[in-house]
């Protein structure tokens with residue numbers, strides 16, 4: 001019997017097999033190889049952007065620490081790109097595209113309780 005290809009640095013619960021959008025719910029859908037699926041609202045995804053500007057760097061506060069309000073387009077997911085075998089790049093309608101979400105992070109975002117954004 002053939003073995004499934006190894007997934008470097010991840011197990012089935014953090015290996016995505018398909019991405020999609022739920023336009024009505026304004027959420028990113030991720031199907032995982034372990035048979036589960038995550039639904040991640042765009043706003044939660046945007047606020048969790050892992051890039052240096054959003055997280056803060058060199059002692060400077062991050063994007064949402066300075067002003068927690070969303071500006072137009074900031075939580076409009078325009079496109080996604082896969083990055084290597086480990087992550088997903090989100091391209092937002094306001095032009096922000098420096099955040100690369102590791103699959104482990106997407107998994108955690110999909111498991112956060114609703115209403116905690």
Ligand SMILES: [Zn+2]
Nearest residue numbers: 049051054099
């Ligand atoms: Zn960012």
